[in-house]
Amino acid sequence: MKKYIFLIFVSLILILHWIFSPVYLTDKIEVTPLEKIDSTVTVSFSSVGDIMCHSTQFNYARVGKDSFDFKPMFNEIGEYLRGKDILFGNLETVLAGETKRYSGYPFFNTPNELAEALKFAGFDFLFTTNNHSNDKGQQGVDRTIDILKKVNIVPIGTEKLNSSDPTYNIFVRKGLRFGVLAYTYGTNYNENAKHPRKYVNYINPKKIKNDIEKLKEKKADLIIVYFHFGKEYQREPTKYQTKIVDKTISYGADIILASHPHIVQKFEIFKTANAKLDAGFVTYSLGNFVSNQRWRYSDGGLIFNFDITKNIYTDSVYISDVNFLPIWVYKGKVNGKKEYVILPSGNYKDSTKYRYTTKADIDSMKKSYFDTIELFTEGNDYPRIDKLMLIE
Numbered sequence: 001m002k003k004y005i006f007l008i009f010v011s012l013i014l015i016l017h018w019i020f021s022p023v024y025l026t027d028k029i030e031v032t033p034l035e036k037i038d039s040t041v042t043v044s045f046s047s048v049g050d051i052m053c054h055s056t057q058f059n060y061a062r063v064g065k066d067s068f069d070f071k072p073m074f075n076e077i078g079e080y081l082r083g084k085d086i087l088f089g090n091l092e093t094v095l096a097g098e099t100k101r102y103s104g105y106p107f108f109n110t111p112n113e114l115a116e117a118l119k120f121a122g123f124d125f126l127f128t129t130n131n132h133s134n135d136k137g138q139q140g141v142d143r144t145i146d147i148l149k150k151v152n153i154v155p156i157g158t159e160k161l162n163s164s165d166p167t168y169n170i171f172v173r174k175g176l177r178f179g180v181l182a183y184t185y186g187t188n189y190n191e192n193a194k195h196p197r198k199y200v201n202y203i204n205p206k207k208i209k210n211d212i213e214k215l216k217e218k219k220a221d222l223i224i225v226y227f228h229f230g231k232e233y234q235r236e237p238t239k240y241q242t243k244i245v246d247k248t249i250s251y252g253a254d255i256i257l258a259s260h261p262h263i264v265q266k267f268e269i270f271k272t273a274n275a276k277l278d279a280g281f282v283t284y285s286l287g288n289f290v291s292n293q294r295w296r297y298s299d300g301g302l303i304f305n306f307d308i309t310k311n312i313y314t315d316s317v318y319i320s321d322v323n324f325l326p327i328w329v330y331k332g333k334v335n336g337k338k339e340y341v342i343l344p345s346g347n348y349k350d351s352t353k354y355r356y357t358t359k360a361d362i363d364s365m366k367k368s369y370f371d372t373i374e375l376f377t378e379g380n381d382y383p384r385i386d387k388l389m390l391i392e
Contacts (some may be wrong), residue, residue, distance in 0.1 A: 049286030055104030129157025137193030157182030213361035
């Protein structure tokens with residue numbers, strides 16, 4: 001009994017000591033650090049020129065009676081494409097289906113597998129407004145849109161007849177709000193489809209201005225416009241090209257991409273008007289990305305890269321990097337099979353890198369490399385964007 005009384009007494013002493021004793025803070029206090037939030041976000045963009053598919057190309061891609069594989073043409077270039085946040089290209093063919101018969105020039109119709117290969121390569125957006133948009137009429141346009149959406153590629157520049165989808169959508173990547181518009185100078189004559197303006201975006205200054213204003217109303221941080229225009233195989237922009245570009249700049253476009261001449265034309269920096277960017281740029285022609293055009297200037301093109309940075313606190317937007325990679329298209333046998341393969345043309349310096357290339361191939365690759373550099377950089381005022389550079 002005395003033992004229990006003693007234990008109760010000790011317990012009471014300890015409790016009283018805890019209650020009336022002063023509280024002391026320890027020397028070390030663990031504080032969970034606040035998560036650091038970056039004040040800026042950067043979105044990386046890339047664009048290529050004309051993605052064509054002549055009959056020789058889809059015949060080389062044939063792997064069965066009714067099946068095709070276009071993916072090998074990206075085996076050497078894919079690493080330069082897939083790392084980008086947004087990848088653009090001009091799809092200069094339609095995907096009208098086998099019932100319309102696959103065909104090359106002059107009226108293109110390509111198997112669905114090309115869309116699958118382009119998604120495999122990393123494409124997010126494809127410009128579908130060009131002179132070949134109407135090659136298989138409205139049905140070809142509609143089906144192309146369906147196939148691209150099925151593989152999660154956004155078509156820009158054409159729409160289904162009576163579609164309620166606006167041409168001035170806003171897209172968001174990493175908090176950057178951007179709009180993409182596309183227009184063509186026209187479409188090739190098709191006697192079975194005489195009203196392409198109903199579903200293909202033609203260059204029309206009034207429409208361009210209206211579409212840009214709609215994007216501004218939707219609080220776009222960046223407005224990108226693509227044009228399919230110019231004279232084929234001409235190395236300099238025409239007066240028509242420069243006139244349309246000047247108008248589009250005055251309407252508030254930030255960046256203007258273009259193709260159609262099938263060769264590279266110059267790059268220019270401009271002072272923007274009524275836009276978030278202080279300075280923008282135009283690429284008058286990005287040349288061919290892939291085609292069966294084997295002659296000089298048309299057997300290659302470039303991958304054009306630019307980074308856009310947005311300060312999330314000040315809401316300011318600016319170009320933080322610009323660079324480009326010249327490319328050349330190989331046509332021949334790879335491991336015993338006929339293939340088209342897109343190559344970085346700067347690799348002409350290592351003649352052993354691609355074992356399937358001949359001396360003639362290396363010579364053509366070298367010419368293409370220096371032609372692209374000359375055409376794309378001539379006359380540029382580099383200090384205005386000091387990071388315009390060639391990717392080695």
